[in-house]
Amino acid sequence: MIIIITNTNLNTGTETSARADKRAFDELRNLKIEAGVLERADGSAYLEMGGNKVLAAVYGPRELFVRRLMQPNRAVLRCKYNMAPFSVDDRKRPGPDRRSVEISKITSDALSPAVFLEKFPRSTIDVYIEVLEAEGGTRCAGITAASVALADAGIPMRDMVVACAAGKSDGNVVLDLSEVEDKEGEADLPIAMMPRTGEITLLQMDGDLTEEEFQQALDLAIGGCKKINEEQKKAIKNRYGE
Amino acid sequence: MVHIVPEIIKESVTNLVKNGERTDGRAFDEYREISLETGIIEKAEGSARVKIGKTQIVIGTKPQIGTPFGDTPNVGVLMTNTELLPMAAPNFESGPPDENSVELSRVTDRCIREGKVVDLEKLCIVEGEKVWMVFLDLHVIDYDGNLMDAAVLGSVAALMNTKIPTTKIENDEIVLDYENMMPLPINEKALMCTFAKIDGELIIDPSLEEEEIMGARLSIGMTEDGNICAMQKGGAQPLDREKILKVVSIAKMKTAELRTHLP
Numbered sequence: 284m285i286i287i288i289t290n291t292n293l294n295t296g297t298e299t300s301a302r303a304d305k306r307a308f309d310e311l312r313n314l315k316i317e318a319g320v321l322e323r324a325d326g327s328a329y330l331e332m333g334g335n336k337v338l339a340a341v342y343g344p345r346e347l348f349v350r351r352l353m354q355p356n357r358a359v360l361r362c363k364y365n366m367a368p369f370s371v372d373d374r375k376r377p378g379p380d381r382r383s384v385e386i387s388k389i390t391s392d393a394l395s396p397a398v399f400l401e402k403f404p405r406s407t408i409d410v411y412i413e414v415l416e417a418e419g420g421t422r423c424a425g426i427t428a429a430s431v432a433l434a435d436a437g438i439p440m441r442d443m444v445v446a447c448a449a450g451k452s453d454g455n456v457v458l459d460l461s462e463v464e465d466k467e468g469e470a471d472l473p474i475a476m477m478p479r480t481g482e483i484t485l486l487q488m489d490g491d492l493t494e495e496e497f498q499q500a501l502d503l504a505i506g507g508c509k510k511i512n513e514e515q516k517k518a519i520k521n522r523y524g525e
Numbered sequence: 526m527v528h529i530v531p532e533i534i535k536e537s538v539t540n541l542v543k544n545g546e547r548t549d550g551r552a553f554d555e556y557r558e559i560s561l562e563t564g565i566i567e568k569a570e571g572s573a574r575v576k577i578g579k580t581q582i583v584i585g586t587k588p589q590i591g592t593p594f595g596d597t598p599n600v601g602v603l604m605t606n607t608e609l610l611p612m613a614a615p616n617f618e619s620g621p622p623d624e625n626s627v628e629l630s631r632v633t634d635r636c637i638r639e640g641k642v643v644d645l646e647k648l649c650i651v652e653g654e655k656v657w658m659v660f661l662d663l664h665v666i667d668y669d670g671n672l673m674d675a676a677v678l679g680s681v682a683a684l685m686n687t688k689i690p691t692t693k694i695e696n697d698e699i700v701l702d703y704e705n706m707m708p709l710p711i712n713e714k715a716l717m718c719t720f721a722k723i724d725g726e727l728i729i730d731p732s733l734e735e736e737e738i739m740g741a742r743l744s745i746g747m748t749e750d751g752n753i754c755a756m757q758k759g760g761a762q763p764l765d766r767e768k769i770l771k772v773v774s775i776a777k778m779k780t781a782e783l784r785t786h787l788p
Contacts, residue, residue: 321581321612321613321666321667322579322581322667322669323579323613323614323615323667323668323669324612324667327612334567334568336565336566338612338666340612340666342611342612342615345615363611363619365610365619367566367583367585367608367662367664368585368587368606368660368662369566369568369569369572369585369586369587369660369662370566370568370569370585371568372568373587373589374587374589374660374662377606377608377662378621379619409611411610411611411612411619413610413612413664413666415566415583415664416566416567416568416569417568418568
């Protein structure tokens with residue numbers, strides 16, 4: 284019988300600083316957004332946030348071949364969230380799993396309110412999100428990148444949806460959880476919003492928060508979204524000018 | 526989804542080839558611009574991003590310890606998988622790999638395996654029990670023609686970039702030493718060259734426009750010493766003997782040229 288053991292120390296390092304990566308409680312990870320990175324797609328965006336590397340592409344509005352999904356008075360917005368097999372430590376088997384199906388659905392729900400779907404009856408707008416490397420918070424990174432790709436595709440929108448998570452790690456309410464904080468933390472609260480109106484279009488939570496902590500986390504996440512939204516706008520301006 | 530190519534495009538591309546020209550002004554034996562970066566995904570043990578023209582593939586490797594196949598108990602395993610992502614082209618659909626995706630995986634695998642790019646025997650840990658299984662995953666993110674050459678070039682680069690922990694056997698236990706990583710045993714850099722047949726001519730590195738109207742396609746995999754290690758013909762039109770021999774000799778020069786892009 285052969286047992287496989289490893290001799291590495293997976294040092295999470297939370298003992299030296301309040302946060303593993305020495306960020307302040309309300310500090311985002313490094314963020315980089317670029318619009319228009321793909322040739323074939325109608326719109327695209329690449330986003331790096333901490334160790335996350337996410338690519339989003341948009342096709343449409345285009346003809347919808349699946350008749351049963353067709354809406355006579357508006358377009359449907361279909362999202363596909365997918366993780367590359369090499370994006371995580373242990374290879375992920377290709378193809379959809381329950382997690383990616385759920386994230387695809389909530390991404391579609393998060394983006395739909397911002398898009399003027401009623402302008403394109405009987406058609407579809409397809410959003411594809413590919414996670415090339417994952418380091419906690421990929422659903423938020425995906426939504427943020429997808430909005431930039433939608434704008435890059437020239438799809439009329441009320442606002443650019445932006446997403447960010449807050450949560451509780453090591454007893455503290457913190458913004459933008461890293462992979463370690465997400466796995467070992469007490470709570471995770473990803474939200475998406477339309478920053479112009481402040482309307483929240485995605486809200487999930489898992490873990491344990493008191494009412495006060497929830498309010499704190501929600502306010503942190505909203506603040507984070509506003510900062511990320513500035514970067515989204517910059518990415519579009521860099522591509523198309525002021 | 527059926528993709529329709531307008532007759533007028535077909536005619537104009539064919540007429541250009543008749544006059545010895547191509548839509549993007551290249552010569553018949555000229556590649557588009559190639560760029561290659563490695564080590565772009567930290568969580569993958571090896572990775573590469575390759576661009577030929579606007580075609581773009583991200584490749585990652587994931588080595589795992591597994592059981593060898595019964596007929597090759599002392600040989601490691603290489604598994605190649607391709608995803609033609611729906612983001613890469615409007616006519617690519619999500620779902621299980623279709624025949625184009627499977628063909629691309631298999632031809633890439635064949636070129637790397639038969640070209641003996643990785644010394645798989647050195648990936649044996651305990652004969653008959655444990656070997657390294659290297660998963661090679663190709664993520665096609667932008668499709669602008671000639672996926673085969675990009676796939677093989679990027680795969681070889683990703684394999685060259687791959688590091689695995691050294692293994693020791695202590696009291697019947699395999700100990701993985703992540704402090705001492707070693708590169709995969711690479712002993713060859715086999716690469717592939719693809720030609721498209723348009724109006725009887727065989728032209729290298731077909732762009733999307735050219736691929737859409739080509740009658741046939743021939744991919745040739747070659748090792749560093751110019752031996753052929755893999756071939757694949759695609760498309761419904763036949764090829765004649767002289768043309769095949771001619772492009773084999775062109776492929777020899779062109780795979781050597783492609784090899785200069787490897788780190």
